[in-house]
Amino acid sequence: MFSIIQAAGWPIWPLxxxxxxxxxxxxxxFVALKADKVAPANLLQEAMSVSANGVPSAEVVNQLGQNxxxxxxxxxxxxxxxxxxxxxxxxxRATLESTGRRExxxxxxxxxxxxxxxxxxxxxxxxxxxxxxIEIFGSQSGGGNNPxxxxxxxxxxxxxxxxxxxVAIPALIFWRYFRSRVDGYLLTLELxxxxxxxxxxxxxxx
Numbered sequence: 001m002f003s004i005i006q007a008a009g010w011p012i013w014p015l016x017x018x019x020x021x022x023x024x025x026x027x028x029x030f031v032a033l034k035a036d037k038v039a040p041a042n043l044l045q046e047a048m049s050v051s052a053n054g055v056p057s058a059e060v061v062n063q064l065g066q067n068x069x070x071x072x073x074x075x076x077x078x079x080x081x082x083x084x085x086x087x088x089x090x091x092x093r094a095t096l097e098s099t100g101r102r103e104x105x106x107x108x109x110x111x112x113x114x115x116x117x118x119x120x121x122x123x124x125x126x127x128x129x130x131x132x133x134i135e136i137f138g139s140q141s142g143g144g145n146n147p148x149x150x151x152x153x154x155x156x157x158x159x160x161x162x163x164x165x166x167v168a169i170p171a172l173i174f175w176r177y178f179r180s181r182v183d184g185y186l187l188t189l190e191l192x193x194x195x196x197x198x199x200x201x202x203x204x205x206x
Contacts, residue, residue, distance in 0.1 A: 011128030011156065015121060015163050022117045022171045025110045029178050038107065039070040039188045047074045048199050055082050055203070069103040069185070073193050077200050089201060096193045103189065107182045111175060118171035125164015132157025 035041070047064055050056045055078055065075030076099040080092055087095075135153035 011124070011131050011160050012163055015124050015128075015160065015167055018117050018121050018124065018171075019163075019167045022114060022167060022174075025114050025117075026170075026174045029110060029114075029174075032109070033107065033178065033181055033185070037068055038185045039192070040068055043067065043070050044074070044192045044196060047071075047078075047196065051078060051199070051203060058082075069107065070189055070192055072103055073099045073189055074196050077193075077196055081200055081204060085204065089197070092200065093197055096197060100186075100189050100193055104182075104186055107185055111178055111182065114171055114175045114178070118168050118175055121164045121168035121171065123164075125161045125168075128160020128164070129157045132160065 043064075050060060050064075055061075061075050061078045061082070064071045064078070066072075073096060077092060077096050080087060080095045084091075132153045132155070135156060136150055137153075
């Protein structure tokens with residue numbers, strides 16, 4: 001492996017840094033975007049059940065909010081009607097939406113960085129290719145013929161091109177995967193918040 005790095009020359013080091021960063025981001029997003037940390041399957045029904053006869057205690061609401069992103073959205077509605085029982089439906093909806101936007105930002109964390117790596121890695125590989133070509137032409141300048149310099153320039157060009165694609169392709173695949181996953185979670189949060197809003201309105205009228 002070290003011999004390949006040596007053959008690829010210094011342009012490969014930014015690509016190695018990108019690959020390490022991309023791997024760290026992918027692992028972090030896999031952990032952060034687990035379903036039980038974002039939108040547990042039965043959480044909405046449980047929240048509606050515990051609040052069927054009135055707003056539960058602050059301890060229960062706080063525990064709900066610590067559960068997941070969906071739990072935080074639902075808990076914000078319960079906290080709001082506890083503090084302002086006569087709040088209008090529009091203001092209550094706005095509270096749920098603002099909490100949802102905050103949670104959405106958490107879900108989308110680092111996705112831009114991963115997309116940037118997917119876009120930048122081929123360009124870094126192309127930079128290595130250009131540097132390799134410069135070395136090739138430099139070795140042939142002045143009528144000289146240096147096979148070792150020629151081989152070194154070719155290795156820089158090819159290794160950097162290949163490594164740039166090796167970094168970019170997985171980064172792009174995982175970015176699209178996480179983007180799709182986040183979009184699905186956001187739809188779940190939106191639909192759940194709308195259903196819980198109707199539940200809270202019935203609770204206030206009862």
